[in-house]
Amino acid sequence: MAIGVVGSRFAANPSRGVFSEEEFGEPMKIIGAECAVAEKIRATTPAVTHGCAIGVAGAGNSAKLDESKTPTSVTIHLSSGLGNQIFIYSFYRLLQEKLGNDRAFLRPMAMMSHSAAGHARPFQLDRFRTKIAYAKKHEQNSVRLTWPKLNYGSDEIIGKLFTQQRPYEIVNCFEWVAGLRCLTEIIDMLRDEFEPKDQLGSANEKILERIAAATEPVSVHVRRGDYLVPPYNKWFKTLPVEYYKGAEKFICERVENPTFFVFSDDIEWAKKNLKFDYPSVFVDINGEADGWKDFVLMKNCRHHITANSSFSTYAAVLAKNPEKIVVSPWKFDGGYDGIFWKECACVCNDGTIAASKS
16 A cells, blocks of 8 residues: 655645745744644645745645746755754755755754754754855845745756746745655755764663664654654644554564664653664663764664654655655554655554554
């Protein structure tokens, strides 16, 4: 049974194109602001464009790239945790491939978004072999795109988003669930660039050795933290134990002698509640500032059980094993039609398989 993208992280009107700054206010800079924007999106039915027909039509539009209408530059505002930082970076690298390295830039925002403790998320892209060109100035008369729709293939993404030969700025770029589809042609480049620049340290190197020694290492991600506190618990729910049991069952029916490596922002909860029938390792040596190390360890596993989180989804996407099996939560589809892995499944909260593809 083929899997399609079920929906984005924020369930917006699927026909929308680009939302205006006037409609949704300033981009996220404070705790909870992104959810306030998401709530407005849920209540919005028509597609909204940003003045002078700068916005673009939905996925049905077949407009082709017109060099006379390509932007002179595109600056993407960078925010949120490492998972979203990785998607924003990936989209930026796609624009560099399409427009040239001298026309696509990143700009970290004043706050990198919340954490469960209420402080700014750390910037961690520089821990990898990334190639970042920072925006050095604010372009005058730039066109600002807020919540751009990214459910396009890489060959049409430019013509869909940009319609004028002017500077553009993209803010609140969080359409990474749908946006994964546009990254297929640069995925090998991204996998190379998300290798670490620095040593992981002795404790993490020991875990990496255990992963390498395991017959079938499986990463398991448990996202809790910010999903438990207001206002995020209104939109995002933690996954129950039954989800992880159903995911374990799917994996164990397909591989022999798995070892489960568990990563979480609430590792004590995971230790207490997740009981696997095969060997398990609860990785409890990295805090939020060292999340990039957890990402590297997860990426080196052979198979993956993801949470409803961009962090573990990108660890699975960027893992280099072509034979990987990936299990994702239903309605947070990590399958993407199987374009990034050999076999996948979506599991419901009661542990049943909603869909699978091999």
